[in-house]
Amino acid sequence: QVQLVESGGGLVQAGGSLRLSCAVSGRTFSSYTMGWFRQPPGKEREFVAASRWSGGPTYADSVKGRFTISRDDAKNTVYLQMNSLKPEDTAIYYCAAGVPRPVVTTSRGYDYWGQGTQVTVSS
Numbered sequence: 001q002v003q004l005v006e007s008g009g010g011l012v013q014a015g016g017s018l019r020l021s022c023a024v025s026g027r028t029f030s031s032y033t034m035g036w037f038r039q040p041p042g043k044e045r046e047f048v049a050a051s052r053w054s055g056g057p058t059y060a061d062s063v064k065g066r067f068t069i070s071r072d073d074a075k076n077t078v079y080l081q082m083n084s085l086k087p088e089d090t091a092i093y094y095c096a097a098g099v100p101r102p103v104v105t106t107s108r109g110y111d112y113w114g115q116g117t118q119v120t121v122s123s
Helices: none
Strands: 004-007 010-013 018-024 033-039 046-051 067-072 077-082 091-098 117-122
Touching: 004 091, 018 033, 018 091, 018 117, 033 067, 033 077, 046 067, 046 077
Parallel strands: 010 117
Antiparallel strands: 004 018, 018 077, 033 046, 033 091, 067 077, 091 117
């Protein structure tokens, strides 16, 4: 059973930074595609960033240049560094893991999900 536990959410002013962490149980972490999604209030869940076990990261246009996804395979942990935060970044952020698939920007590309962590950006 694979479990994902996010941490690091909170309240921050616009222009500030937060770093989210996602600890993953399981022995095949290094082969998983790891992703971050978010669900703003009243909206559907949307893709934020992904890290394949090989190849470069993928980002949503709305976060390019501000967010960075990284992973520490030795710690079975994936991170999302969020800089220059905007009020529209306010959402519940979810970590996801999945076996390698061609598409990593939709929920169907992932098999396991965390419980989510709230990020609130005040103006």
